[in-house]
Amino acid sequence: MKTLPEIERRRDTLLQEMRLIRSMKRGTINEQYLKVPQKGSKPVLRGPYHVLSRREGNKTVSERLTTPAKIEQAKKDVAAHRKFVELCKDLRHLLSAWGYSCNKRVGRGKKTAEAAIEADREIEQIIAKVAINRHFDLEAVESALRTAALSAGRRCSKGFCKVWVR
Numbered sequence: 001m002k003t004l005p006e007i008e009r010r011r012d013t014l015l016q017e018m019r020l021i022r023s024m025k026r027g028t029i030n031e032q033y034l035k036v037p038q039k040g041s042k043p044v045l046r047g048p049y050h051v052l053s054r055r056e057g058n059k060t061v062s063e064r065l066t067t068p069a070k071i072e073q074a075k076k077d078v079a080a081h082r083k084f085v086e087l088c089k090d091l092r093h094l095l096s097a098w099g100y101s102c103n104k105r106v107g108r109g110k111k112t113a114e115a116a117i118e119a120d121r122e123i124e125q126i127i128a129k130v131a132i133n134r135h136f137d138l139e140a141v142e143s144a145l146r147t148a149a150l151s152a153g154r155r156c157s158k159g160f161c162k163v164w165v166r
Contacts, residue, residue, distance in 0.1 A: 007097055014091045017083075024081035027054030029065070029074055052078070 033047035
């Protein structure tokens, strides 16, 4: 098990990596080929046409990428979104470990465990909002993640101080 300072350093690293992401998009980039009928012969395949596809509710929304610059930017944005989701998962697991470490140090399980579970729920809600919204404010996501992490830490340290003072 990692120590609290190691967990805090890792948390700070994850949050810094999230801050560095400036642009991201959900979805996948696909190559599309179209069959074009020809008089007197077999249809000819035209393409590839690059398409950025994503789910919005029950529908698939696709956007054709018409220039090489748009294709490259979309590839970077999709990769950044995948990285962001992975960072959120890592942060979620880290906060769970943080709650566990706090429980171990404090010796009282219930309050700090509840704090870790609550922080875990907050992270899940943030990830769900990111997955649903097409556009979102990175600063708002960062602020919410920071608030969740600090809230869990504050609860852990309060419990630690109560035990320490006794």
